[in-house]
Amino acid sequence: MSGKIYLVGFGPGAEEHMSYRAKSAISDADIVIGYTTYIKLVKDLLVDKEVIKKGMTEEIDRCIEAYEHAKLGKKVALISSGDIGVYGMAGPTYEVLLKSGWTPDSEISVEVIPGSTALSACASLVGAPLTHDFCSISLSDLLTPWPVISRRLEAAAKADFVIALYNPKSGRRVQQIVEAQRILLNYRSPETPVAIVKSAYRRRQMIQLVRLDQMSDCDIGMLTTVLIGNSSTYVEQGLMITPRGYANKYETLTGETKAGEQAGRSLTMGLEGWESCLRRYLAENPVKTLEKVADYFGVSLGEVLEAVAGGEAGDYKATRITDDKINEVLKQAKNWGKLRGIVRAEAGTVTELFLQADEFKHRGEWLNVENPYFHCHINWENVKAAYFSSREQHSYSVNFIDYLGRLVFRVSLIKQEGQFNPELLAHYHHAWNDLSQKGNQ
Numbered sequence: 458m459s460g461k462i463y464l465v466g467f468g469p470g471a472e473e474h475m476s477y478r479a480k481s482a483i484s485d486a487d488i489v490i491g492y493t494t495y496i497k498l499v500k501d502l503l504v505d506k507e508v509i510k511k512g513m514t515e516e517i518d519r520c521i522e523a524y525e526h527a528k529l530g531k532k533v534a535l536i537s538s539g540d541i542g543v544y545g546m547a548g549p550t551y552e553v554l555l556k557s558g559w560t561p562d563s564e565i566s567v568e569v570i571p572g573s574t575a576l577s578a579c580a581s582l583v584g585a586p587l588t589h590d591f592c593s594i595s596l597s598d599l600l601t602p603w604p605v606i607s608r609r610l611e612a613a614a615k616a617d618f619v620i621a622l623y624n625p626k627s628g629r630r631v632q633q634i635v636e637a638q639r640i641l642l643n644y645r646s647p648e649t650p651v652a653i654v655k656s657a658y659r660r661r662q663m664i665q666l667v668r669l670d671q672m673s674d675c676d677i678g679m680l681t682t683v684l685i686g687n688s689s690t691y692v693e694q695g696l697m698i699t700p701r702g703y704a705n706k707y708e709t710l711t712g713e714t715k716a717g718e719q720a721g722r723s724l725t726m727g728l729e730g731w732e733s734c735l736r737r738y739l740a741e742n743p744v745k746t747l748e749k750v751a752d753y754f755g756v757s758l759g760e761v762l763e764a765v766a767g768g769e770a771g772d773y774k775a776t777r778i779t780d781d782k783i784n785e786v787l788k789q790a791k792n793w794g795k796l797r798g799i800v801r802a803e804a805g806t807v808t809e810l811f812l813q814a815d816e817f818k819h820r821g822e823w824l825n826v827e828n829p830y831f832h833c834h835i836n837w838e839n840v841k842a843a844y845f846s847s848r849e850q851h852s853y854s855v856n857f858i859d860y861l862g863r864l865v866f867r868v869s870l871i872k873q874e875g876q877f878n879p880e881l882l883a884h885y886h887h888a889w890n891d892l893s894q895k896g897n898q
């Protein structure tokens with residue numbers, strides 16, 4: 458018998474924010490299944506319907522029950538607030554169906570009906586906080602381990618996303634929001650605007666506009682969504698705004714295109730613009746290590762080296778070594794005298810080793826450096842690129858980089874009595890010319 462399952466997202470709560478299709482699906486259904494609170498929210502649409510209310514923990518029961526009724530040829534609407542596909546019942550329902558052998562071309566058809574999710578409903582009440590890149594993270598660790606959630610918070614904070622926090626707090630889960638605040642404050646200013654919206658478009662709607670360092674002290678509950686601004690979000694006249702970046706291209710008041718920019722085209726900065734910015738920074742601010750530049754620009758060491766390789770950067774020069782010559786550089790390093798090796802552990806430890814290139818030995822995927830004082834084992838499979846880099850009269854190095862642009866290993870020439878030995882330096886420059894993709898030393 459051909460039944461139908463409607464998976465209906467009915468929006469934040471108020472009927473006027475429900476889509477036309479959501480209403481017509483509920484109206485077409487013989488049976489409506491949902492969490493007790495959701496059923497109450499749409500009760501006016503349920504006259505003459507068979508209604509099955511379920512508790513919060515009975516999610517899988519709701520899916521199974523919907524399937525059982527659909528198998529009997531009924532039209533069933535499984536309802537959920539917001540968008541049913543966002544932290545909602547669409548996923549579990551498909552999982553139950555697929556495990557039971559259902560296929561999309563079987564007798565029972567399934568239709569997912571989208572709704573306005575909490576983050577857009579809440580954003581609409583506080584201004585325009587989501588007008589640039591954003592992400593959502595649920596702080597519920599009932600099904601997701603906390604370390605996974607905390608890594609996502611860390612990544613989103615680092616990448617300067619506007620962040621919407623779903624499930625920020627419940628009666629029992631009170632520490633997650635405190636911990637989230639701690640992580641975010643490592644990357645964002647304490648003044649970052651935060652909107653805390655409770656029960657959007659429902660009877661007890663409440664809005665608080667606060668700063669990030671006040672967030673965890675606020676009134677937050679199960680029905681709250683928290684919107685955290687990025688580094689350019691601001692509050693004016695009680696409105697939280699994240700600029701789209703029009704100010705980069707247009708004069709805000711007149712709307713005219715700024716000099717050098719074109720409407721409908723990428724900013725003149727383009728994809729490589731930041732690289733010339735980095736080179737100019739290096740030329741104007743010589744720094745001791747390229748790692749410091751990477752930190753300053755929030756990029757990897759590999760990206761710094763690629764940028765330096767791309768043009769004039771004052772005293773700094775770099776070129777990428779042709780990929781199939783990465784091991785050849787280790788052989789040529791035998792002519793560079795005593796070397797300084799640098800190995801960085803992820804947690805921040807930096808090990809400095811004094812070595813000779815004839816101590817390098819390849820064993821399987823490992824490059825071993827062995828002498829009477831230490832054994833160092835470098836996983837050579839992690840090396841995906843290598844770069845010569847120099848700062849005139851200060852440093853002459855080769856950097857071995859992994860696929861994320863992180864330093865695996867570096868060797869540098871050593872000064873003797875305050876000077877680089879010209880003969881050894883000549884061998885180094887010879888290798889640079891010989892093994893580089895393009896000359897720029």
Ligand SMILES: C[S@@+](CC[C@H](N)C(=O)[O-])C[C@H]1O[C@@H](n2cnc3c(N)ncnc32)[C@H](O)[C@@H]1O
Binds near residue numbers: 540
């Ligand atoms: C299990 S998720 C369900 C999300 C829902 N499917 C959606 O798309 O909005 C529950 C969380 O959604 C957020 N939420 C749902 N309705 C809301 C509303 N009316 N106002 C504020 N937040 C809401 C809260 O963060 C709550 O903890």
